[in-house]
Amino acid sequence: AAKPKLHYFRGRGRMESVRWLLAAAGVEFEEEFLETREQYEKLQKDGRLLFGQVPLVEIDGMELTQTRAILSYLAAKYNLYGKDLKERVRIDMYTDGTLDLMMMVAVGAFKPPAEKEETSAKTRYFPVFEKILKDHGEDFLVGNKFSWADIQLLEAILLVEELDASVLSDFPLLKAFKTRISNIPTIKKFLQPGSQRKPPPDSHYVAVVREILQF
Ligand SMILES: CCCCC[C@H]1O[C@@H](O)C[C@@H]1SC[C@H](NC(=O)CC[C@H](N)C(=O)O)C(=O)NCC(=O)O
Numbered sequence: 001a002a003k004p005k006l007h008y009f010r011g012r013g014r015m016e017s018v019r020w021l022l023a024a025a026g027v028e029f030e031e032e033f034l035e036t037r038e039q040y041e042k043l044q045k046d047g048r049l050l051f052g053q054v055p056l057v058e059i060d061g062m063e064l065t066q067t068r069a070i071l072s073y074l075a076a077k078y079n080l081y082g083k084d085l086k087e088r089v090r091i092d093m094y095t096d097g098t099l100d101l102m103m104m105v106a107v108g109a110f111k112p113p114a115e116k117e118e119t120s121a122k123t124r125y126f127p128v129f130e131k132i133l134k135d136h137g138e139d140f141l142v143g144n145k146f147s148w149a150d151i152q153l154l155e156a157i158l159l160v161e162e163l164d165a166s167v168l169s170d171f172p173l174l175k176a177f178k179t180r181i182s183n184i185p186t187i188k189k190f191l192q193p194g195s196q197r198k199p200p201p202d203s204h205y206v207a208v209v210r211e212i213l214q215f
Helices: 016-024 037-045 067-077 086-108 115-138 148-163 172-184 185-190 203-213
Strands: 005-008 030-033 057-060 061-063
Touching: 016 148, 016 185, 037 148, 057 067, 061 067, 061 115, 067 086, 067 148, 086 115, 086 148, 115 148, 115 172, 115 203, 148 172, 172 185
Parallel strands: 005 030
Antiparallel strands: 005 057, 057 061
16 A cells, blocks of 8 residues: 655644654655645645645545544554543543644744743643553553553653753653653654654744745
8 A cells, every 4th residue: 555645844843743653653654845835835726735734644545634633543543542432532632632732832933932831741731641640550541552642642752851851850650651652663763863753843944834834
């Protein structure tokens, strides 16, 4: 079968969680990088962007947009979505939380340095996941099986640590979780240099996105 094809800027943004999920599932994927306004306008003109927006993922003969819809489809497809409805809704709750946190941090690259985004990680999000790990008492967040929720929490931890390396100092269970999940072979490989993981946003990335989206 054809490899999934991801259409987005050459950066993290909203597509990075899709790259993480595919990599963790051991699925190879191709990328088409939007570098110019013309490329973006062509996707729009060709009617490939439902709401005129990227991320766009070509998979299984479909053209998917809307990040959460894409992630949800991939989690179900690669059996990373729990064993039943009750586990799936917990995974949805947890991943909505980590996605909110990551979007806050990511948009920070496009705003003047105002309130420290990592504060909400320390005060709102990470205490919740520390408690989940404590109460659940398993290696993984949901059931006792690796899921989309684990992948995305690790992505969020590493993202916030780029802003504040000591952010886990008050969260021993999250520290152990980070080590455990980082050592899963497919994730370990994705964390090595040369993988399709994208670097933190820099001024060039911000300038290209602004140029393409004209904002
Ligand atoms: C997360 C921040 C990283 C970089 C900036 C991105 O965040 C957004 O502010 C812009 C980009 S992402 C690009 C942006 N895409 C979205 O906002 C998608 C939102 C959608 N709900 C999703 O989840 O996929 C875009 O195509 N905009 C064109 C325009 O709406 O006409």
